Amino acid sequence: MQHFCRAIVEVFAEQYLRSPTANDVARLLYIGKQRGFLGILESLDCMHWRWKNCPTAWARQYAGRSGSPTIILEAVADYDLWICHAYFGMSGTNNDINVLEFSSLFFNLAQGITPPAHYTIGSKEYDTGYYLADSIYPKWSTIVQTIHDPRGPKKQYFAMKQESCGKDVERAFGVLQSRYAIVASPARGWKKNYLNDIMKACIIMHNMIIEDERDLSAPIEKMLGKHRLQW
Known part of the structure; x- marks a missing residue:
């Protein structure tokens, strides 16, 4: 199992955990426009994976909100649940901002480095x-949050649409766990690097399935509806 996951990561990570290409960005911008968000790329969030066999010396350090040791996965997913960014390994005591500060995504966003996109509003x-x-995320031009306590029809409509589109990454987590019982169940490994390979191998295989089933000619409503049913 360990050798299998390591091989999956070494052979396929470059292709199936890549940053969006120019063609990917063009497709995402087009889909975003159809959904009412010009310039949207993907949605960002974190997931906690319970670590059943966490070493006793680390248990307090990794104890999350549930009280049990967890390891955090930060991911970015698009409308069809493709996961293009996966940062795994932070302890469960951290919040989403702490994880963002240590991930490569934070470094790129802080430096103004994002996938090439051009649009007009x-x-x-x-x-x-x-x-x-x-x-919880910082208020940057590259991160758009919902409106807290929206008042008036315009703000309420924006909050509803933003929260709906922002659930793409949560749906991706749900589909990932439904496909791979090893991710849905508490982690039984003893070593973090082993668990890292398991998580990334599952994400890579998840993306392989997304690529195989992707129908670029299908209407956006059909594509979104299919993944809601899967979740």
């Missing part, structure tokens, strides 16, 4: 896309 042109996230 009104008469203003933009060259960087953005991610949807919940309210």
Whole structure:
């Protein structure tokens, strides 16, 4: 099992855990426009994986909100649940901001490095896309959050649409766990690097399935509906 997961990561990570290419970005921008969000790339969130066999000396350090040791996966997923960014290994005592600060995604966003995107809203042109996230994340131009306590029909409508699109990554977590019982169940490994290979191997195989089933000619409503049923 360990050798299998390591081989999957070494052979396929470059292709199936890649950053969005120019063609990927063009498709994401087009789909985002159909959904009412010009410039949207993907959504960002974290998932906790319970670590059943966490070494006793580390148990307090990794104890999450549930009281049990957990390891955090930070992921970015798009509308069809493709996971293009996966940062795994932070202890469960951290919140989403702490995880973001240590991930490669944070470094790139802080440096203004995002996948190439060009779009126009009104008469203003933009060259960087953005991610949807919940309210705990920092207020950056590249991270769009929902409106806390929206008042008035416009703000309520925006909050409803943003929260709906922002659930893409949560749906990706749900589908990932439904496909791989090893991710849905508490982790039984003793070593973090072993668990890292398991998580990334499952994400890579998940993306392989997404690529195989992807129908780029299908209407956006059909694609979203299919993944809601899977979840």
